[in-house]
Amino acid sequence: MRRPLLPCLLGFLWLAGCSLPWSTPSTTIVEATPPALSVDNSFFESRGCFDSPDCLPESFNLIDIPIETLEPADESLGGLSPAVPLAVAANNSAFFLGDENFTYAKHCLLSRYTRYIVYAGGEYQMLATRADLAGFYAPIDTPEEAYSFAIAATGLRPLYDIAEDTSIAFELKLVEDTHVDAADGAFVVHLYDTFMCGCGPHYVDLVDVTVYTDGGLGIAAPVAVYRNPELDNVCAD
Secondary structure, eight states, rough: OOOHHHHHHHHHHHHOOOOOOOOOOOOEEEEOOOOOOOOOHHHHHTTTTOOOGGSSSSGGGGSOOOEEEEEEOGGTTTTSSSSOOEEEEEEESSOOOOOSSSEOOOOOOSSEEEEEEETTEEEEEESSSHHHHHHOOOOOOSSHHHHHHHHHHHBBBBOOOOGTTTOESSSSSSEEOOOEEETTEEEEEEEEEEOOOEESSOEEEEEEEEEESOOOOEEEOOOOEOOOOGGEEEEEO
């Protein structure tokens, strides 16, 4: 009597120690606790800056690429020192505005360009580029400063509680929550690129960012960590 083909095939794969092509290898997740940081956005909020950048001096309207919107800084930037009032200056454009004019940019059909405004020494200052950011916030002496500086300079994100998301498929056998390691007079910040553009599958990538005391950065090549199979057929622009 003929034996069914599928059970025989599955039995062979099991005996050979193989895994099916759609299976996900078991993954160990190393959890970490987010740093206890906070940001006071009241300075810019009380002046109506989050409603309109017209709260800024007239000179800011005369720069080559005027600010489109000002947005609150999130708590992940709370480790920056000096702890002066800080706002995110954003521009969204379908045209290329020149990455060299901004701290970082995220490109898709509509690109988002990011700079920062601080209020220090009784005046508003534009921190447009990574060099400006380093010039204002360096030296970077603590893990908390490195954490916030890496996020501010790159737009990469910290991720925690990854183990709680049961919908994702992992690409690696070891995955770690965001944390900071000290390394030879610098700090390595373990961040993730969660930006989605184009059609799936959409991967979340690990990017290690080395932050040096003078504010210089070393950005490692991205490594695919996981994806949500439910988004494989989703397109984002």
